[in-house]
Structures are given as C-alpha cells and as structure tokens.
Amino acid sequence: MKKHSIKLYNIIFPIWFLWLIPITWIVVLPANFLIDLIVIVLTMKHLKIENIKQKAKTAIFRVWIFGFIADFIGTAAMFIPNVINFNYDTALGQWWDKNITNAVSYNPFQSIYSLLWVTVCVIITAFFIYLFNYKFCLKKSDLDDIQRKKLALSLAVFTAPYLFYLPTSWFF
Structure with missing residues (x-):
C-alpha cells in the first residue's frame, strides 16, 4: 500500500486574504479610505480642478466602497x-x-507562472477600479468626461492591490 503525504498548504490564508478577516478591518477600512481620499485630492489638484473639497466629499464614499468591490473581484x-x-x-x-x-499563495516570485497570475489579478482589479469609478462613482460629479477618465485612471493606478505580490512566506 502506497503512503500519501498530506500537504496542508492552504490552511493558512495568504496575506492578500487577511483583510477579509474582521479584526483587520480596523486598520484596512480607514487606511483605504485615506489612500483613496489622498489620490482623489492630489489628482484633482494636478488637474487644476476647482472646489476640490466639495467634489472630493461627494465622491469619496462611493470610490471607497467600489474600491472594495474591485478588491473582492481581484x-x-x-x-x-x-x-x-x-x-x-x-x-x-x-x-x-x-x-x-503554492506559489501564488506563498511567494509569487517563486515562478514566472505565479508572477504572471498575480500580475493579471492586479490588472483585473485595476480595470474594475477604473470602470467602477468612471461609470458609477464619478458619474454624478460635475467633472467633465476627460477629468472623470483621468481621475478614474489615477485611482486605478495608485490604488491597485500591489500587496498581492507580498510573499506570505516572509511571515511564516
């Protein structure tokens, strides 16, 4: 009879999944809100948009919520x-x-295939961040179409989940 070794690689959640555990929400929720707000304000300043405070105030909550939806997809x-x-x-x-x-869960740099998988996941998430912000979050703002596209692109680039690349093997 052949003996099988049992591997329990997936018992410990990878670091990119930890934010789903409620205790981490204490840090993740305000941090994401702050990052989204900073990106919105700095991008609006760069685009020389007037009345930034009011425009950021009307968009931030939707940007923040839809950012989490995009992160869930990724x-x-x-x-x-x-x-x-x-x-x-x-x-x-x-x-x-x-x-x-194993490589995606513990160290995406372990193989080119896992690195490509994680990169595709980051791109998918960034795409949804852009799409949600352009089509839904910024739709009711009084920004013109070009400004909405640039702001949505800025949010997609600067708030994409680059932590997906963080090897959880560093922590175990």
Whole structure:
C-alpha cells in the first residue's frame, strides 16, 4: 500500500486574504479610505480642478466602497488556483501545485507562472477600479468626461492591490 503525504498548504490564508478577516478591518477600512481620499485630492489638484473639497466629499464614499468591490473581484481571481483541483499524483497536478497554487499563495516570485497570475489579478482589479469609478462613482460629479477618465485612471493606478505580490512566506 502506497503512503500519501498530506500537504496542508492552504490552511493558512495568504496575506492578500487577511483583510477579509474582521479584526483587520480596523486598520484596512480607514487606511483605504485615506489612500483613496489622498489620490482623489492630489489628482484633482494636478488637474487644476476647482472646489476640490466639495467634489472630493461627494465622491469619496462611493470610490471607497467600489474600491472594495474591485478588491473582492481581484481576491476571487487570486483564490481560483486554490479551487482548481488536479490529481496531484500526475505531472500536471504536481506542476500546478508547485508553480501556481503554492506559489501564488506563498511567494509569487517563486515562478514566472505565479508572477504572471498575480500580475493579471492586479490588472483585473485595476480595470474594475477604473470602470467602477468612471461609470458609477464619478458619474454624478460635475467633472467633465476627460477629468472623470483621468481621475478614474489615477485611482486605478495608485490604488491597485500591489500587496498581492507580498510573499506570505516572509511571515511564516
């Protein structure tokens, strides 16, 4: 009879998933709000938009909420390798476990495949940040179309979840 070793790689959530645990909300919620507000204000100053305080005040709450929705989408994409299940006795299953599942969860720099996966997840999240801000969050503002596009792009670039790249192996 063949002995199987049991691997428990996915018992510990990766760092990019930790913000979903309620205790971290104490830090994450205000930090995201502050980062979003800073990006909005600095981008509006750069674009020489008048009445920044009032315009930022009307947009910040929606930008903040939709930013979390975009992050959830990116987090779901990051979690997909943990859901896809191969027979780990096969070469493909072993490759998937080593280069995708394990690497995405613990150290995206471990393989080019995991680095590409994480990069795609960051891009997906940034795309949704842009889309949500342009189509929904800034729609009711009195910014013109060009200003809304530039502000949405700024938010997408500067608030994308680059922490997805942070290796959780540093913490264990």
